[in-house]
Amino acid sequence: MGKERVAQLEYSEFQSAMLDEDKRRRKAAKIIAVLEHFHGPLTGLTVGDVGCSAGFIADELAGAGAARTLGIDIDVPGLRRAADRFGERVAFVCGDGTALPFPDGSIDVLVFNHIYEHVVDPDGVVAEMHRVLSDRGVLYLGLGNRLGVMEPHYKLPFLSYLPPALADRYVRASGRADHYYERFRTRRGLRRMLRAFHVWDYTFPVLATPARFAGSELFPGALGRVARAVLGRTPRAVLRLLLPLVPTYLWVATKTPRAPAGAALPRPPERVRPL
Numbered sequence: 001m002g003k004e005r006v007a008q009l010e011y012s013e014f015q016s017a018m019l020d021e022d023k024r025r026r027k028a029a030k031i032i033a034v035l036e037h038f039h040g041p042l043t044g045l046t047v048g049d050v051g052c053s054a055g056f057i058a059d060e061l062a063g064a065g066a067a068r069t070l071g072i073d074i075d076v077p078g079l080r081r082a083a084d085r086f087g088e089r090v091a092f093v094c095g096d097g098t099a100l101p102f103p104d105g106s107i108d109v110l111v112f113n114h115i116y117e118h119v120v121d122p123d124g125v126v127a128e129m130h131r132v133l134s135d136r137g138v139l140y141l142g143l144g145n146r147l148g149v150m151e152p153h154y155k156l157p158f159l160s161y162l163p164p165a166l167a168d169r170y171v172r173a174s175g176r177a178d179h180y181y182e183r184f185r186t187r188r189g190l191r192r193m194l195r196a197f198h199v200w201d202y203t204f205p206v207l208a209t210p211a212r213f214a215g216s217e218l219f220p221g222a223l224g225r226v227a228r229a230v231l232g233r234t235p236r237a238v239l240r241l242l243l244p245l246v247p248t249y250l251w252v253a254t255k256t257p258r259a260p261a262g263a264a265l266p267r268p269p270e271r272v273r274p275l
Contacts, residue, residue: 055082148247
């Protein structure tokens with residue numbers, strides 16, 4: 001395919017993580033907990049999962065009380081699996097994220113979880129989500145950081161730091177792929193991508209209080225206890241210095257200024273300064 005990026009069709013066919021039901025449902029529990037802390041219950045809302053693949057997260061969103069749940073993807077095999085299992089309570093749509101088939105302001109909650117690095121035009125997808133989100137709507141974002149040391153898809157250190165040609169050589173030399181498709185951005189680049197939104201950072205709140213956000217899989221066992229203790233005691237100014245290297249950001253974005261509605265947390269969410 002040369003150097004031109006094209007859409008990753010049938011992604012679930014070659015990325016087995018998308019079919020790991022237990023892991024996807026644990027991720028969904030964390031997403032829902034963050035959304036409910038920021039916004040309140042999902043009961044009665046119209047909710048969309050952009051990049052839903054096999055539909056596990058969309059199914060959990062429906063189970064959390066959404067009045068209407070939508071799953072959107074270009075992964076046809078994944079959508080077929082999803083519709084076969086969850087089609088009675090989730091409407092699955094084969095669609096491009098840069099041309100979402102919904103009216104302006106028609107969605108109350110959107111989920112965009114670890115998707116941007118896979119799409120050809122992430123800025124176009126973000127613009128479309130801004131268009132279809134209601135004025136009081138909420139967008140959940142799980143965002144990989146280019147400066148995270150361990151690349152999450154191929155588990156190769158510093159892979160995302162490299163220019164595309166060198167990254168291709170690296171994954172081929174490792175025997176893990178023929179081509180490195182993903183394109184991550186730095187924290188600064190992500191802030192620029194979301195400059196039309198008002199953004200709150202839930203990364204450290206989730207890491208510091210994982211049980212509150214159903215995120216215990218982030219730091220299991222003894223390592224988890226140590227990590228939580230360190231995060232709980234580290235001054236906020238020091239944590240801010242570490243932000244550029246955090247491997248994954250958990251952000252909540254809105255079209256109009258809003259503050260989290262949930263109870264106070266030991267490590268509260270903070271505003272992300274726009275660029």
